[in-house]
Amino acid sequence: MSLRIAPAARCPGAPVPGPDAAHRAAASRAHPRSHLTRRLALPALLALACGAVLSAAAPERGPAGGPEVIRGEDFLVVGYGADSALVRDIATRVGPATRQVTEVWGSARPAVVLVPSSERMAGLIAGAAVLDGLAAVATVDRVVVNPRLFARLTATGRDVVLAHELTHVATGAAVSGMPIWLVEGFADYVGYRDAGLPAWEAAAELAQEVREGAVPYRLPERADFRPGAPRLAQVYAESWLACALLAARFGEDALVRLYRDAERRGIDAALSKLGMTVTGLTAEWRVYVRDTLA
């Protein structure tokens, strides 16, 4: 996909969140370990849907008030009292997002995407205490969309978020004990792979820090993703760039093998197969971040 952001495509007169609002949304998002999440932080991915809804297969309707179900070849989208246009739009995107995951990971689980009527319902379905600031949540076997925030994403943002969450589902990330930079970075790597966004735009918050001379000195750790952490957008970007570096240097297949190896044998053993250590990777990554974003 090569969809690009169209900043002018915001609904006139509607309350468009600026970078500060987006940053606050990022800072307040939760990231419970068992519910891996994709941030809404990126201003580049934020927009207000203006009714530009893509066509989709006609949904199956249950009894009045029942779920709205759209079946695809390799996915199922279920709306529970959700805006039908949003459910249809998501249904047009899940198939390509699933194929994107398959292209990189080698396989993807048949996608089940739930679209409830409200943020509160999304939280209840996902079993997450807080969904504020989250566009979607991945559990072990499904993606739960937060309709309030997902609807505000651009077309590219929706594709990135779905591919990110479906990567978590495919890789079993919700039950993984791997380094968080690899889990989130890999999901972002898949999400952004074909998005056509330049790094400075996808990693806008981190790029600003780097331009001001602040280059991160270590790979993100789990605590950096805690709810309310002040640099959530940046640590997602840092994680993404760590995986982008590995893919650029060793190839995408090697990145996938590293992910699988790290799951089985730990990150140190996985990196050693590439002749690397965490310390060595960190040093190379700092240079890569600076050169990519400065």
Ligand SMILES: [Zn+2]
């Ligand atoms: Zn995630």
